[in-house]
Amino acid sequence: MTLFGKIKKLMVLLPAFIAVSGVAKAFIIEGNEVKAEKSVSLEGVIEKTLKTSPMMKKISYDIEKAGTTLEQVEAMKILPTVNFQVRTGVVPEARGGVLHSQDSQTDLDGLGPFLQTELKLVQPIFTFGRISNGIDAAKKLQESQKVQSEGKVDEFITLAVQAYWSVYTTQSALKVANELKDAYKLLLTKIQEEIDKEDSEIDETYMFEAKSSQYMIEELANNCQSQYTLARNSLYEVSTLAVDDSTVFVDCKIPTCELTLDQMNDFINLAVKADPDMLAIESGLQAMEAKIKYEKSRRMPLVYLGAGAGYGVAPNRDDQKNPFVYDAFNYLNVAAFVGLTWDLNFTQPNIEAKKWNLEKLALEESKKLLESKVSIEAAKAFQDLINLYKVNVDLDKSLQAAKSWVTLSYDNWELSSEDPERLIKALMNYFTIRGKIIEKEYNYNLAIAKLAKMTGNINNYIEWFKNEKIKLD
Numbered sequence: 001m002t003l004f005g006k007i008k009k010l011m012v013l014l015p016a017f018i019a020v021s022g023v024a025k026a027f028i029i030e031g032n033e034v035k036a037e038k039s040v041s042l043e044g045v046i047e048k049t050l051k052t053s054p055m056m057k058k059i060s061y062d063i064e065k066a067g068t069t070l071e072q073v074e075a076m077k078i079l080p081t082v083n084f085q086v087r088t089g090v091v092p093e094a095r096g097g098v099l100h101s102q103d104s105q106t107d108l109d110g111l112g113p114f115l116q117t118e119l120k121l122v123q124p125i126f127t128f129g130r131i132s133n134g135i136d137a138a139k140k141l142q143e144s145q146k147v148q149s150e151g152k153v154d155e156f157i158t159l160a161v162q163a164y165w166s167v168y169t170t171q172s173a174l175k176v177a178n179e180l181k182d183a184y185k186l187l188l189t190k191i192q193e194e195i196d197k198e199d200s201e202i203d204e205t206y207m208f209e210a211k212s213s214q215y216m217i218e219e220l221a222n223n224c225q226s227q228y229t230l231a232r233n234s235l236y237e238v239s240t241l242a243v244d245d246s247t248v249f250v251d252c253k254i255p256t257c258e259l260t261l262d263q264m265n266d267f268i269n270l271a272v273k274a275d276p277d278m279l280a281i282e283s284g285l286q287a288m289e290a291k292i293k294y295e296k297s298r299r300m301p302l303v304y305l306g307a308g309a310g311y312g313v314a315p316n317r318d319d320q321k322n323p324f325v326y327d328a329f330n331y332l333n334v335a336a337f338v339g340l341t342w343d344l345n346f347t348q349p350n351i352e353a354k355k356w357n358l359e360k361l362a363l364e365e366s367k368k369l370l371e372s373k374v375s376i377e378a379a380k381a382f383q384d385l386i387n388l389y390k391v392n393v394d395l396d397k398s399l400q401a402a403k404s405w406v407t408l409s410y411d412n413w414e415l416s417s418e419d420p421e422r423l424i425k426a427l428m429n430y431f432t433i434r435g436k437i438i439e440k441e442y443n444y445n446l447a448i449a450k451l452a453k454m455t456g457n458i459n460n461y462i463e464w465f466k467n468e469k470i471k472l473d
Helices: 002-009 042-052 056-080 129-196 204-211 214-239 261-274 276-297 347-414 420-454 459-467
Strands: 081-091 112-126 302-314 331-341
Touching: 002 459, 042 056, 042 129, 042 214, 042 459, 056 129, 129 204, 129 214, 129 276, 129 459, 261 276, 261 347, 261 420, 347 420, 420 459
Parallel strands: none
Antiparallel strands: 081 112, 112 302, 302 331
16 A cells, blocks of 8 residues: 555544534534533533523423323312302393382383392212222323423433533544644654655655645544534533533543343343333323223212302392292392202213223233334343443553554654554554544443433433443342
């Protein structure tokens, strides 16, 4: 391979900045001048996200709203249904009594004001399961909505974690890109030294060939800088935490992975049970069961306590003293009674119960499909984590060997005991491994977050970093 070919390979390193560009481009802010944090931790990012993010506030409102349906149903059990009406207007006068009146029913003269008020109270006594089944259905519906909202919280926290590692990774990539620029400058110096030697086997064309690749180095460094800026902006948008080149990331010691494939089935079972959608389906099935019972209870009678009071007055109409005379405008009525109502049309409740039973059967099948999906995803996440950890361990070993290779190659070149292309190959290998380490560490950190999320407790992520060890309880 020619010298130009080796230099060209050297230019296309550091794939990490490509790996992190997805989340970095999700959030962009412009023109905001904020004070950067001196140090940033994973725990701090999560806490700040939970406190300040509008998404967290929205989710809390959704959870609170989910409880209002239950409050409405429970209120029916304690509080009576109250209805109050007021009517006012004008009415023709009516003088006299039931035996004699100088006015007729069709007279429209002597118009005067009137006022009517009515108060009705209805309190269910025996509902034969209506209210209790309604409360059960509302509780399960609330649980389902709460679980789904908590799942959204975990997803947003995972996004904050991803933004955190995006900044850290792109910062590392930028550092290596700058080191690559320094190595490239050194390479040009050494090529020039070789050209200047009297017995040199290379001429100026080699220098021109090497310099023609400078744009690749600059482009790589510029791309790393751009991705670093975008990653910082994404972290700010998610957590309102600002960082710059002086910020220290305090949680960057990667935890070791002690998981083995023998534990995979246990993790799959844990992931299936903890999955928010699975928990929501479980609550939904229980809510449907309560709804079916509610529809069946509608075929039973409803016993209730009723009470009411009414008052009407029309000054231009004579008050009738006989209690057996009905007067629509001058009256004072008070009553209380026990009543029973029974809808004997059983067809509609039966149809509704059948409909909800079919919904339940369909949801049970959805549960089976979701269980298969989560099991596959959990198995993949588990294996990916183990494989990424092994890759990182092997890359660390390879990096040590690559460092030694570069050192020896440089010493040999200084002593002119080795071909200069040998050093180029060593440098190419060294920076390739550096770039791979950044990329794989980023993927490994996100894989840890994904695994923690699938356990149903995102706080495991913080604990694993604190203990520097990934271990399932």
